[in-house]
Amino acid sequence: MTHWIIAPVVLPALLAPFIVLAARYHIGIQRVLSLVGVGALVAIAAALAWQTADGTIVLYQLGDWAAPFGIVLVGDRLSTLMVLLTAILALFVLLYAIGSGWDDRGRHFHALFQFQLMGIMGAFLTGDLFNLFVFFEVLLIASYGLMIHAGGNARLRAGVQYVLFNLIGSTLFLFALGAIYAATGTLNMADLAQRVAMISPDDTVGIRVAAVLLLLVFAIKAALVPLHFWLPSSYAEAPAPVAALFAIMTKVGAYAIIRVYTMIFPPDLEVMAGLHDFWLLPAALVSLAIGMIGVLAAKKLDRLIAFSVIGSMGMVMVSIALFTPAGIAAALYYMVHSTLAGAALFLISDLVRTGRASLALTPQAPIAGAALTAGLFFTGAIAMAGLPPLSGFLGKLVILQAAYPSDLMVWIWAVVLGSSLISIVGFARAGSTLFWKSQSIPMPEDAPEQMRPAILSYVAVGGLITVLAAHTVFAGQVHGYTNAIATQLFAPTDYTETVLETPGKLSTPQEDH
Numbered sequence: 001m002t003h004w005i006i007a008p009v010v011l012p013a014l015l016a017p018f019i020v021l022a023a024r025y026h027i028g029i030q031r032v033l034s035l036v037g038v039g040a041l042v043a044i045a046a047a048l049a050w051q052t053a054d055g056t057i058v059l060y061q062l063g064d065w066a067a068p069f070g071i072v073l074v075g076d077r078l079s080t081l082m083v084l085l086t087a088i089l090a091l092f093v094l095l096y097a098i099g100s101g102w103d104d105r106g107r108h109f110h111a112l113f114q115f116q117l118m119g120i121m122g123a124f125l126t127g128d129l130f131n132l133f134v135f136f137e138v139l140l141i142a143s144y145g146l147m148i149h150a151g152g153n154a155r156l157r158a159g160v161q162y163v164l165f166n167l168i169g170s171t172l173f174l175f176a177l178g179a180i181y182a183a184t185g186t187l188n189m190a191d192l193a194q195r196v197a198m199i200s201p202d203d204t205v206g207i208r209v210a211a212v213l214l215l216l217v218f219a220i221k222a223a224l225v226p227l228h229f230w231l232p233s234s235y236a237e238a239p240a241p242v243a244a245l246f247a248i249m250t251k252v253g254a255y256a257i258i259r260v261y262t263m264i265f266p267p268d269l270e271v272m273a274g275l276h277d278f279w280l281l282p283a284a285l286v287s288l289a290i291g292m293i294g295v296l297a298a299k300k301l302d303r304l305i306a307f308s309v310i311g312s313m314g315m316v317m318v319s320i321a322l323f324t325p326a327g328i329a330a331a332l333y334y335m336v337h338s339t340l341a342g343a344a345l346f347l348i349s350d351l352v353r354t355g356r357a358s359l360a361l362t363p364q365a366p367i368a369g370a371a372l373t374a375g376l377f378f379t380g381a382i383a384m385a386g387l388p389p390l391s392g393f394l395g396k397l398v399i400l401q402a403a404y405p406s407d408l409m410v411w412i413w414a415v416v417l418g419s420s421l422i423s424i425v426g427f428a429r430a431g432s433t434l435f436w437k438s439q440s441i442p443m444p445e446d447a448p449e450q451m452r453p454a455i456l457s458y459v460a461v462g463g464l465i466t467v468l469a470a471h472t473v474f475a476g477q478v479h480g481y482t483n484a485i486a487t488q489l490f491a492p493t494d495y496t497e498t499v500l501e502t503p504g505k506l507s508t509p510q511e512d513h
Contacts, residue, residue, distance in 0.1 A: 002051075005060045005075045007044045008083055008121035011037060016114035030110040031098050037114060038091050041121075045084040052080045053481070055488060057498040059127075067499045068188035072127040074499060077485040078332075082124040082255055085336055086248050089343055090117055092463045096347050097241035099456025100354075105150035105239075112149070115142035116245065123252050127499055128188045129180065132256065133173050136221070140166050143249065146242040147234065158237035165230035169220040176213035183207045190499035192264045193492055201270055211265045215280070218260070221253025224317055225287040228310050232294070235309060236302040240350030243302075244343035250313050251335055257320060258328060262489045263496075267323040281321035281408060285415045288314030292419035295426035301352060301359040304430055305345045308384050311419060312338035318412060319399045325486040326402035332482040334395035337471055341383040341392060344464040348377050351453045351461065352434060361430050363437040373453070374435040376461055381427035383468055386420050391472040396420065398479060 015037045023029040052058060058075035061067070075083075094113065096102075103109040119138035126132050140163065147159040181187055183206045184195040199207055216227070223231040231250075235243045261267070291311025298304035316338065319331035349359060351373045356364050379390070386392035396416060403412040471478060488494070 002058055003060065004044060005048060005058050005073050005125060006062075008041055008048075008087070009073070009118055009125065011040060011044070012114035012118040012121070016111040016118070019111045019114065020108065024108075027104050031103065034094055034110040034113060035098075038087065038094050038117070041087040041117065042084075042091055045080065045087040048075055049080040049084045051075075052077050055484070055494070057495055059498050067127065068186045068191035071131060072188070072499055073125045074127040074190075074495070075125060076495060077481070077488055078255070078258070079124045081332070081336075081481075081485065082251070083121055085251075085339060086117070086120050086124070088467060089248055089339060089464075090245065092460045092467075093241050093244045093343065093347075095463070096244070096350075096457050096460035099454040099460060100241070100350060101454075102150070102239050102241050102350075108145065109149055112142050112145040113245075116146060118142075120248060120252060124255060127190065129177055129192070129260075130187045133170070133177060136173065136252075137170060139249065139252070140170070143242075143246065146245070147238045149239050149242060152237075155237045155239075158233040162230050162234040165220060165227075169217045172213050172220075173217045176210045176217065179206050179210035179213070183210070188499070189259070189263055190492075190496040193496050194500075196264055197269065204270070214260060215257070218253045218256045219283070221256065222250050222313050222317060223253075223287075223310050224283050224313065225290055225310075226283075228287065228290075231310055232303055232306045235306040235346070236300065240346050240353070243306075244346040247309065247339050247342040247346065250309065251316075251339055254313065254316050254320060254331070254335060257317075258331070258489065261323070262328070263492045266490075281318065284314050284317035284321050285411065286314070287311070288318060288419050289415055290314075292423040292426070295423050296429070298426070298430075299361055301349045301361060301430060301434065302346075304361070304426065305342065305349055308345065308423065308427075309338075309342045311423065312342060312384065314419075315396070315399065315416065318416070319402055322402055322406055324402065324405075325483070325490050327399075328486040328489060329479065329482040330395070330398040330402040332485055333391075333398060333475075333479050336478070337383070337391040337395045337468070340464055340468045340471065341380060344376070344461055344468065345380045345384060347457070347461045347464070348373065348380055351376070351457060354451055354453050361433045363433060370435055372458065374431070376458075376465065377431055377435070379465055381431060385423045385427050387424065389472065391468060391475060394472065394475045394479075 015033060019030050019033055023033060048058065052075055060073040062071040097109065115138065119135045119142055122135035122138065123132055126135060144159055144163050147162060148155050177187060180192070183199065184192055186192060186195060196207060220227045235246055238246065288311055291307050291314050294307025295304050295311065298307055316331050316335050319327045319334065353359055383390040383392045386396045400413060400416060403409050406412060
């Protein structure tokens with residue numbers, strides 16, 4: 001049993017209170033501690049991803065208590081990929097927060113940032129549903145603190161709305177866990193995979209209700225229509241580095257759907273009949289359409305990007321809803337792309353905000369550093385709209401290819417291609433208004449000297465764009481890896497045997513008595 005797999009959870013969990021207790025009034029020390037911690041997370045996540053790349057499943061049993069009685073953390077290809085993606089994203093977001101000074105505009109930014117990472121990492125690594133709920137709550141608490149960072153009435157209203165929606169999701173989650181435990185007597189995912197399969201068709205009412213409730217909970221986290229109302233205001237009003245970090249938050253919901261509905265409630269299970277085809281896929285298509293229509297209709301840059309996140313999640317969920325190895329592999333490739341592209345665009349919107357009176361999509365005087373900012377926005381818009389040569393285009397191709405055998409292939413192709421055209425028009429309109437039409441507006445004579453974004457801010461955004469470019473250059477290798485992940489997901493025997501039948505003498509409740 002390796003102890004490294006718990007490090008992505010324990011490291012930020014220890015670092016956050018240390019920052020509060022030892023460096024509360026020293027922003028410089030806070031920055032150093034946060035950077036060192038996130039840098040260590042990147043190294044640990046890369047090592048874990050390397051360890052599991054050959055199909056190895058890493059298990060950690062807290063207190064050396066065997067599953068299903070003890071709490072376990074499990075690392076496979078899927079979970080370690082998401083942990084690595086989160087660590088890389090966190091590094092560039094933290095660099096931007098430091099360079100732009102956002103971390104010094106309110107209290108406890110770095111401690112909350114570490115708690116947020118703890119919740120995200122725990123959600124990806126946990127091996128049982130109850131601790132998935134616990135880490136969701138850690139996410140909720142830390143994300144609310146980050147969302148209202150630096151204050152403001154609009155930000156506070158958006159934060160309250162965000163908390164209320166997620167509290168509804170938490171309540172439904174508890175109901176679902178109660179129904180599952182009543183029907184099976186366990187919440188360990190590997191154990192559930194075996195017990196749910198043995199439930200007779202006449203006794204599936206309770207477990208089917210639980211499956212639907214869980215899907216609703218995860219759909220709220222993934223901002224799937226009609227459960228997406230919390231996202232536009234929450235992401236648009238949040239500080240830019242926080243919104244960029246939140247780009248991974250919706251992916252937690254998508255990850256949970258992939259994990260639970262390939263292992264515990266696979267599509268060939270009788271209890272799941274009709275749930276994927278008649279609810280999840282149509283909702284995903286509507287989410288994609290509404291998100292991209294929102295991009296076209298948005299009157300502010302931050303809301304445009306928030307709606308593009310909804311649209312990108314719709315694209316991911318369309319591929320997931322196919323519940324085939326090809327669909328899951330395509331969804332994972334696009335998930336990595338949309339996380340990086342969405343985060344980069346939120347940070348670029350803050351670069352625009354630095355030199356403008358507002359983010360309204362109306363012609364205003366040119367901003368400082370407009371050429372470089374415009375170039376970054378152009379790259380990010382190409383990526384999010386899915387134009388060649390970046391990975392958004394390749395991701396949409398593999399999604400369309402995965403949808404080809406589906407009975408709803410015509411609808412999927414029509415919505416994907418139509419929404420892509422709409423998003424291109426929306427981003428083109430925004431870019432021309434921000435950077436082209438502004439050139440014809442003279443700068444007022446009494447205007448104060450414009451602030452230029454810090455060099456470190458440009459470095460952080462450039463780092464995300466570079467990772468996005470690498471995701472494009474190595475598309476073949478990455479897609480091959482996501483295919484391996486999908487293969488492992490649809491053959492969960494190794495996962496369940498590793499969790500439930502670990503060799504060696506382990507403590508169990510029966511032995512203690």
